[in-house]
Amino acid sequence: xxxxxxxLGVLIAMATMAIGTPVxxxxxxxxxxxxxxxxxxxxxxxxxxxxxxxxMMQGGFDxxxxxxxxxxxxxxxxxxxxxxxxxxxxxxxxxxxxxxIFSILPPFNNLHAQLVNAxxxxxxxxxxxxxxxxxxxxxxxxxxxSVGKTNFWTWAGALYGASPGPDIGLTGxxxxxxxxxxxxxxxxxxxxxxxxxxxxxxxxxxxxxxxPTVKVTARDTTGRVVAxxxxxxxxxxxxxxxxxxxxxxxxxxxxxxxxxxxxxxWLNDPDPEKDWKKNILRLHDEKQAGNPKYIAALNTQxxxxxxxxxxxxxxxxxxxxxxxxxxxxxxxxxxxxxxKLTAALHTNHGKxxxxxNLLTLDSSTNRxxxxxxxxxxxxxxxxGAMGNAVDGSGNAVMGCQSCHGNMTKxxxxxxxxxxxxxxxxxxxxxxxxxxxxxxxxxxLVKPADRRFATNANTPAVGFDLFRFSKGHGTLxxxxxxxxxxxxxxxxxxxxxxxxxxxxxxAGTVRECTVCHANTPLTAAGGPHGMxxxxxxxxxxxxxxxxxxxxxxxAYCHGNDYRGGPLAxxxxxxxxxxxxxxxxxxxxxxxxxxxxxxxPKP
Numbered sequence: 001x002x003x004x005x006x007x008l009g010v011l012i013a014m015a016t017m018a019i020g021t022p023v024x025x026x027x028x029x030x031x032x033x034x035x036x037x038x039x040x041x042x043x044x045x046x047x048x049x050x051x052x053x054x055x056m057m058q059g060g061f062d063x064x065x066x067x068x069x070x071x072x073x074x075x076x077x078x079x080x081x082x083x084x085x086x087x088x089x090x091x092x093x094x095x096x097x098x099x100x101i102f103s104i105l106p107p108f109n110n111l112h113a114q115l116v117n118a119x120x121x122x123x124x125x126x127x128x129x130x131x132x133x134x135x136x137x138x139x140x141x142x143x144x145x146s147v148g149k150t151n152f153w154t155w156a157g158a159l160y161g162a163s164p165g166p167d168i169g170l171t172g173x174x175x176x177x178x179x180x181x182x183x184x185x186x187x188x189x190x191x192x193x194x195x196x197x198x199x200x201x202x203x204x205x206x207x208x209x210x211x212p213t214v215k216v217t218a219r220d221t222t223g224r225v226v227a228x229x230x231x232x233x234x235x236x237x238x239x240x241x242x243x244x245x246x247x248x249x250x251x252x253x254x255x256x257x258x259x260x261x262x263x264x265x266w267l268n269d270p271d272p273e274k275d276w277k278k279n280i281l282r283l284h285d286e287k288q289a290g291n292p293k294y295i296a297a298l299n300t301q302x303x304x305x306x307x308x309x310x311x312x313x314x315x316x317x318x319x320x321x322x323x324x325x326x327x328x329x330x331x332x333x334x335x336x337x338x339x340k341l342t343a344a345l346h347t348n349h350g351k352x353x354x355x356x357n358l359l360t361l362d363s364s365t366n367r368x369x370x371x372x373x374x375x376x377x378x379x380x381x382x383x384g385a386m387g388n389a390v391d392g393s394g395n396a397v398m399g400c401q402s403c404h405g406n407m408t409k410x411x412x413x414x415x416x417x418x419x420x421x422x423x424x425x426x427x428x429x430x431x432x433x434x435x436x437x438x439x440x441x442x443x444l445v446k447p448a449d450r451r452f453a454t455n456a457n458t459p460a461v462g463f464d465l466f467r468f469s470k471g472h473g474t475l476x477x478x479x480x481x482x483x484x485x486x487x488x489x490x491x492x493x494x495x496x497x498x499x500x501x502x503x504x505x506a507g508t509v510r511e512c513t514v515c516h517a518n519t520p521l522t523a524a525g526g527p528h529g530m531x532x533x534x535x536x537x538x539x540x541x542x543x544x545x546x547x548x549x550x551x552x553x554a555y556c557h558g559n560d561y562r563g564g565p566l567a568x569x570x571x572x573x574x575x576x577x578x579x580x581x582x583x584x585x586x587x588x589x590x591x592x593x594x595x596x597x598x599p600k601p
Contacts, residue, residue: 079119080517082502083227084509085132085216086112086478088467090485091381093239093374094200099155101277102309102319104341105329106160106170107152107198109233112191113183114479115218115226118517123190123474128218128226130192131180135215135230137494141203143212144177149202159320171196176214176233183216190474201235210236210379211494229501232494234486238376244355245276245283256355262286281310281319297324297335328418339413346411349373362406367399369407374400383495384487385508389435403427403437419463424477428452431555433565451528451555472527473515480509480527505571523548530556538575550599553592561599563589 088110115124136142147166157163167175183192203209211232218227247266262282269275285308288294298304306312309319325341326334350362361369375381389397403422426437429447455469469477482488489506496506503511512519523531523544556566569584579595592599
């Protein structure tokens with residue numbers, strides 16, 4: 001079902017880009033290699049984004065310890081190391097246990113990692129090997145194989161033109177097991193990676209676990225372990241259309257479900273995973289009957305003699321949705337003149353009724369409408385810091401629509417799926433943290449302030465994705481902030497295991513000591529132009545204020561210097577000051593009035 005003329009090797013490489021690892025070859029967006037790709041990240045770290053001045057000289061401070069903040073280096077046996085690993089999307093979807101009817105996505109998870117020499121503060125890119133393996137989570141759930149948990153390998157050849165062995169994914173990498181598997185180094189992104197891992201959401205005891213854990217280990221050339229970490233490979237089978245398309249009894253009265261009923265009736269397949277898929281194919285055949293484009297597409301895909309998609313599946317030839325409706329999750333797929341998968345699904349379904357409240361899905365302002373098809377009411381994909389934000393009454397203040405807009409907006413035919421996505425700066429600008437990334441017209445806010453911005457033209461010209469962006473010290477943004485939709489701190493324990501191990505509490509990896517054995521003193525050379533945090537800054541910040549003044553402090557501490565959201569303590573701490581000890585509770589904002597009379601001593 002893959003577009004003719006595209007070899008398996010090219011498909012795998014391009015699919016790896018869209019689902020996780022960038023490969024500079026996507027025809028639809030005309031991506032080209034850029035020799036300046038890494039340079040932009042280095043410049044961002046080497047200069048303060050507000051002033052444009054070198055960070056260690058911003059406040060008149062030299063850097064006496066000469067600790068680099070952006071260079072890479074080879075391994076050193078005498079150093080202390082910190083290892084950080086993450087999944088790229090925060091959640092990967094699979095079609096569930098059955099691939100015999102049709103497929104939207106294969107089992108395909110991506111693991112990324114970066115190793116930091118804490119003695120020098122540099123990211124290590126050579127002289128080490130990294131491996132991944134399955135490990136039990138705090139509930140003792142472990143997932144060491146996908147064999148017997150899905151029939152993907154039975155149908156992979158018919159759907160994806162490849163026939164990997166059991167537990168081997170489309171890129172040749174193996175499901176995490178008790179045997180350590182190698183990761184490779186991606187020089188473009190400066191990370192180690194294992195792509196296309198065919199993990200499923202069922203652990204070895206047969207229990208559903210959407211957040212299986214893996215252990216990543218870094219070894220030197222002698223095989224000595226220098227660092228380990230535990231990360232999550234989130235995966236869900238709640239990418240389902242069963243809410244409306246499952247066969248219903250004759251007594252069904254729900255308008256939304258009746259609208260999804262094929263004219264020829266429900267299929268009533270005894271296998272619930274096959275049932276709703278067959279109903280969709282029958283409905284698709286009925287709606288497109290007599291459409292010349294549909295007939296031409298069937299002929300192009302070699303299905304012209306089958307009588308339609310349902311007949312093809314029933315005859316043992318399953319359907320790849322992206323075979324006709326192209327998707328950047330599977331580059332190289334799709335047919336000219338046929339709507340893209342994201343456009344076809346979201347535009348059409350924006351007008352249908354939500355079976356739970358009978359309102360159009362387009363009119364919904366909360367995540368429940370999206371969870372009808374996306375993971376999900378049980379998975380709870382949107383589980384990070386943004387998804388968990390609540391108002392005084394405990395109600396969620398942000399949903400999927402807060403960043404993506406309504407369903408019609410997501411499905412707009414000019415939108416480039418998987419690449420044209422919301423960015424950080426739409427909510428994080430001018431010292432603010434807003435809860436809606438869109439303006440009144442439903443378009444992404446584009447502020448001038450880029451202090452918290454994603455990297456421009458990354459991974460392709462015209463796009464700026466968080467999951468490919470780099471920041472402080474050439475670390476990937478997701479290394480410190482967590483994966484998309486699962487930003488630290490997450491509501492799920494497994495997501496937080498790594499940040500707790502690195503710094504002692506769940507949250508953005510922000511403690512300088514994680515990557516710096518000797519904390520460098522800087523006024524604006526930290527992440528996003530921050531100063532050093534902790535006791536060292538408490539002791540030295542007076543000198544900075546005397547040299548530069550307090551104007552730059554207002555960005556985080558507020559125009560009244562009484563503290564703002566960006567000046568909150570993330571964990572309880574006590575500092576020694578010239579006025580005695582000062583204790584802060586988690587969530588308390590740091591104010592100039594805490595120790596003396598405002599910004600003036």
